[in-house]
Amino acid sequence: MIITYKEISSGTIRRTDFEENSYTSYLPFEQGDTRTDYTNGNPILNAEGVETGEFEQIGTEIDLWQEALDAGAVMLTGDDKAAIVTEEEKGVAQQYLASTDWYVIRANEPDGKPIPADILSARVEARAKL
Numbered sequence: 001m002i003i004t005y006k007e008i009s010s011g012t013i014r015r016t017d018f019e020e021n022s023y024t025s026y027l028p029f030e031q032g033d034t035r036t037d038y039t040n041g042n043p044i045l046n047a048e049g050v051e052t053g054e055f056e057q058i059g060t061e062i063d064l065w066q067e068a069l070d071a072g073a074v075m076l077t078g079d080d081k082a083a084i085v086t087e088e089e090k091g092v093a094q095q096y097l098a099s100t101d102w103y104v105i106r107a108n109e110p111d112g113k114p115i116p117a118d119i120l121s122a123r124v125e126a127r128a129k130l
Contacts, residue, residue: 031065093126 041056100123103115115123 029064033064035062035064036060037062089129093129096126097123 036059038057038059041058043051044054044056046052100119103119106112107115
């Protein structure tokens with residue numbers, strides 16, 4: 001099984017398991033969470049001492065947080081996450097301003113139409129994020 005850490009934020013990381021059939025599952029967990037992995041132990045015998053085809057299950061407790069660290073995951077603090085969100089917000093704000101620049105150009109034409117109030121206020125908010 002290959003474990004890939006897809007998202008790490010606010011003390012929670014998501015784990016994706018890729019099995020033989022490419023099945024993907026997401027398991028959010030936080031520091032202190034564990035899981036139990038089971039392996040086969042001794043064969044189980046019936047009353048006559050013949051193997052039943054079943055095995056004892058041996059459980060091993062796995063610390064998910066430590067497993068993530070061992071796999072090379074980097075844990076982010078709240079400040080780290082805030083910095084990432086801020087950069088994402090800046091990008092969105094820049095995209096919004098670029099996509100609405102034509103309103104400004106049109107308004108400055110000799111026969112230009114005024115910029116709608118909702119666009120003006122949204123542009124002010126976008127500029128404030130930069």
